[in-house]
Amino acid sequence: xxxxxxxxxxxxxxxxxxxxxxALVGYPFLYGILLSLQDRPVAHAGTFVGLKNFMTDLRxxxxxxxxxxxxxxxxxxxxxxxxxxxxLAIAMNQNFRMKNLVRALLLLPFIVPTVLSTVAWLWxxxxxxxxxxxxxxxxxxxxxxxxxxxxxxxxxxxxxxxxTWRGLPFYGITLLAGLQxxxxxxxxxxxxxxxxxxxxxxxxxxxxxRPIILIVTLFSVIxxxxxFQLVYVLTHGGPQNATNLFATxxxxxxxxxxxxxxxxxxxxxxxxxxxxxxxxxxxxxxxx
Amino acid sequence: xxxxxxxxxxxRRGFLKLSAAGTVAALSRPLSAHAAPKTITxxxxxxxxxxxxxxxxxxxxxxxxxQTGIKVNYELTSVGSLPTxxxxxxxxxxxxxxxxxxxxQVIQFGEKYLEVADIAEEIGxxxxxxxxxxxxxxxxxxxxxAIPFSNIGQLMNWRTxxxxxxxxxxxxxxxxxxxxxxKKLKAKDHPFGFxxxxxxxxxxxxxxxxxxxYGGAEVAPDxxxxxxxxxxxxxxxxxARKFFRDTMLDDVLGWTDVSNNKAWMAEQISCTNNAESILxxxxxxxxxxxxxxxxxxxxAGPKGRFHLLDSxxxxxxxxxPVREEARAFMRWLxxxxxxxxxxxxxxxxxxxxxxxxxxxxxxxxxxxxxxxxDALASAHLPGWPAPxxxxxxxSVAKYVVVDMFAKACAGEATKDVIKNADAQLxxxxxxx
Numbered sequence: 056x057x058x059x060x061x062x063x064x065x066x067x068x069x070x071x072x073x074x075x076x077x078a079l080v081g082y083p084f085l086y087g088i089l090l091s092l093q094d095r096p097v098a099h100a101g102t103f104v105g106l107k108n109f110m111t112d113l114r115x116x117x118x119x120x121x122x123x124x125x126x127x128x129x130x131x132x133x134x135x136x137x138x139x140x141x142x143l144a145i146a147m148n149q150n151f152r153m154k155n156l157v158r159a160l161l162l163l164p165f166i167v168p169t170v171l172s173t174v175a176w177l178w179x180x181x182x183x184x185x186x187x188x189x190x191x192x193x194x195x196x197x198x199x200x201x202x203x204x205x206x207x208x209x210x211x212x213x214x215x216x217x218x219t220w221r222g223l224p225f226y227g228i229t230l231l232a233g234l235q236x237x238x239x240x241x242x243x244x245x246x247x248x249x250x251x252x253x254x255x256x257x258x259x260x261x262x263x264x265r266p267i268i269l270i271v272t273l274f275s276v277i278x279x280x281x282x283f284q285l286v287y288v289l290t291h292g293g294p295q296n297a298t299n300l301f302a303t304x305x306x307x308x309x310x311x312x313x314x315x316x317x318x319x320x321x322x323x324x325x326x327x328x329x330x331x332x333x334x335x336x337x338x339x340x341x342x343x
Numbered sequence: 344x345x346x347x348x349x350x351x352x353x354x355r356r357g358f359l360k361l362s363a364a365g366t367v368a369a370l371s372r373p374l375s376a377h378a379a380p381k382t383i384t385x386x387x388x389x390x391x392x393x394x395x396x397x398x399x400x401x402x403x404x405x406x407x408x409x410q411t412g413i414k415v416n417y418e419l420t421s422v423g424s425l426p427t428x429x430x431x432x433x434x435x436x437x438x439x440x441x442x443x444x445x446x447x448q449v450i451q452f453g454e455k456y457l458e459v460a461d462i463a464e465e466i467g468x469x470x471x472x473x474x475x476x477x478x479x480x481x482x483x484x485x486x487x488x489a490i491p492f493s494n495i496g497q498l499m500n501w502r503t504x505x506x507x508x509x510x511x512x513x514x515x516x517x518x519x520x521x522x523x524x525x526k527k528l529k530a531k532d533h534p535f536g537f538x539x540x541x542x543x544x545x546x547x548x549x550x551x552x553x554x555x556x557y558g559g560a561e562v563a564p565d566x567x568x569x570x571x572x573x574x575x576x577x578x579x580x581x582x583a584r585k586f587f588r589d590t591m592l593d594d595v596l597g598w599t600d601v602s603n604n605k606a607w608m609a610e611q612i613s614c615t616n617n618a619e620s621i622l623x624x625x626x627x628x629x630x631x632x633x634x635x636x637x638x639x640x641x642x643a644g645p646k647g648r649f650h651l652l653d654s655x656x657x658x659x660x661x662x663x664p665v666r667e668e669a670r671a672f673m674r675w676l677x678x679x680x681x682x683x684x685x686x687x688x689x690x691x692x693x694x695x696x697x698x699x700x701x702x703x704x705x706x707x708x709x710x711x712x713x714x715x716x717d718a719l720a721s722a723h724l725p726g727w728p729a730p731x732x733x734x735x736x737x738s739v740a741k742y743v744v745v746d747m748f749a750k751a752c753a754g755e756a757t758k759d760v761i762k763n764a765d766a767q768l769x770x771x772x773x774x775x
Contacts, residue, residue: 111770114770182592182593202594204594205596205597292541293749294541294749307740308741310427313733313737
């Protein structure tokens with residue numbers, strides 16, 4: 056039988072997912088590249104312009120602002136999520152009452168649709184109604200308290216905190232799964248060798264958890280880098296572009312201004328940085 | 344058995360004639376028979392005023408179907424999603440036959456719209472003539488690419504009770520006078536709140552008129568020469584900075600369009616710039632606030648009084664298979680018999696761009712809305728005095744003018760923010 060031949064059968068099994076990927080990932084990706092090389096106003100035919108859109112981006116001061124914003128946002132949020140997620144995982148790995156319930160509840164920020172939870176944050180950060188400012192004022196902060204979304208620095212801090220809040224459970228639960236695969240004998244052996252709590256963490260937990268940390272970080276960086284909903288709902292890139300990211304700026308140019316080509320070029324500008332990061336992480340992981 | 348059915352006597356030649364006629368009839372039939380139950384799909388952004396959409400669904404569409412047999416499918420899309428929906432329809436060439444346009448869509452999608460000069464001119468002639476503002480929003484390269492419907496004006500909303508506390512009974516006539524009142528009100532813990540963030544409308548709604556009223560503009564009438572770097576712009580920016588610092592909440596720098604409505608209902612602010620929706624909502628949900636809410640035209644600057652044109656209009660897609668039916672429907676819809684009733688259900692949230700409605704009964708329902716009518720004569724698109732263009736749309740989408748003012752309010756030097764805006768606008772208008 057033809058099907059019994061390994062080569063034929065494996066290709067047969069591979070074809071559907073490959074077609075699926077080509078249609079849903081490959082095509083949009085290639086189309087995006089094609090768009091970025093055109094002067095393509097919405098509802099008009101495009102003309103090929105080579106790298107002109109990318110040159111326009113390089114001269115655009117908002118583009119540079121957006122680049123810096125995206126790196127700060129991704130860097131800070133990923134770091135916070137990594138450290139916070141690890142702490143969370145270690146805490147959840149202890150034995151306490153209602154452990155399973157608490158673990159389930161932890162996933163809530165991740166489960167609630169981003170737009171909904173962001174609207175809740177919008178209220179929480181409002182100077183007049185917010186629990187945050189009411190508390191600060193109660194502790195003696197001058198009324199009405201800080202303008203979380205009106206001050207450029209605070210606005211960036213706010214979106215980083217909210218992204219961290221939302222992404223923490225993903226880190227926490229994934230790392231927890233990793234922690235549970237570490238054989239208890241290793242800890243016992245380390246204890247017998249005289250290792251303290253910190254040393255057990257440093258020389259047993261961390262090395263064994265490394266592949267998982269890397270994978271989670273990889274995913275997290277990609278998601279955070281391309282974040283859209285949070286910023287779109289909370290600040291729409293304001294105040295004065297202080298929170299504008301690649302995705303929101305690309306959307307404004309493509310959909311607001313109707314410049315599909317220029318918008319695609321902004322969206323694709325993040326590709327080299329991301330690709331480099333992914334390659335670096337993969338190499339690091341293989342070596343580990 | 345013999346058949347009892349009798350046929351009319353037909354000669355051979357007669358038969359040939361008959362069958363030839365039959366063939367012609369049969370050939371010509373499919374065209375009309377094929378499209379018998381016709382449907383026109385009209386895309387509309389869901390209205391803040393519910394009865395407005397219901398009037399089409401429950402009154403106008405059924406009436407038209409009864410009269411012509413053509414079904415009108417009035418399809419609603421959520422607020423803010425209209426540009427994306429039109430993009431999809433224009434790019435794929437299917438999805439709707441008629442669409443509503445907001446501020447920028449006529450310029451962006453003009454190439455995919457039918458020219459409707461004949462319908463628009465006929466409507467104008469029958470109903471008192473169009474406002475200049477109506478034409479300004481729908482002419483693309485001199486061609487009528489949409490039929491103007493209305494403006495949704497952005498005006499001053501003010502608290503009469505708090506203004507009275509500082510001795511002000513009538514809304515201040517100039518920006519400087521408003522500034523003086525604002526200083527006193529902020530001292531009494533009733534600050535102003537004008538959006539300076541990245542919303543869709545409430546920011547542009549007062550900042551472009553402010554710029555114009557000091558004599559500034561982003562581009563010359565030729566639509567190519569960037570003229571933002573001027574002493575007039577500098578004076579407007581300087582005014583905005585002190586206006587923000589001495590009359591407003593700090594938070595306005597991060598506001599989006601919902602923020603001032605929320606702050607109004609929470610009694611946080613004493614003056615803002617918004618559409619009629621604040622009064623409409625307050626009257627229904629917070630009647631006590633509704634009673635002390637009034638509206639006024641924008642204050643004047645040294646070079647006059649201006650308003651932002653935020654018009655909506657209707658266009659017919661050129662690829663629609665029912666183009667002619669859509670034209671006939673628009674002609675019917677914009678006829679005074681239908682149009683008057685449609686405007687009326689929304690009180691005056693949609694301000695007609697036809698002079699025939701200047702004294703219509705809809706204006707008597709809520710006299711506090713009259714300034715919205717009076718503002719139409721001085722309403723312009725953001726790129727004014729240049730005609731509507733793709734570059735104008737790009738400048739709006741990139742918040743160039745909004746951020747010029749916002750940065751100055753946040754503390755940057757006037758000449759720096761203008762230099763920055765100038766560079767951005769030159770990059771945008773280079774392609775003009």
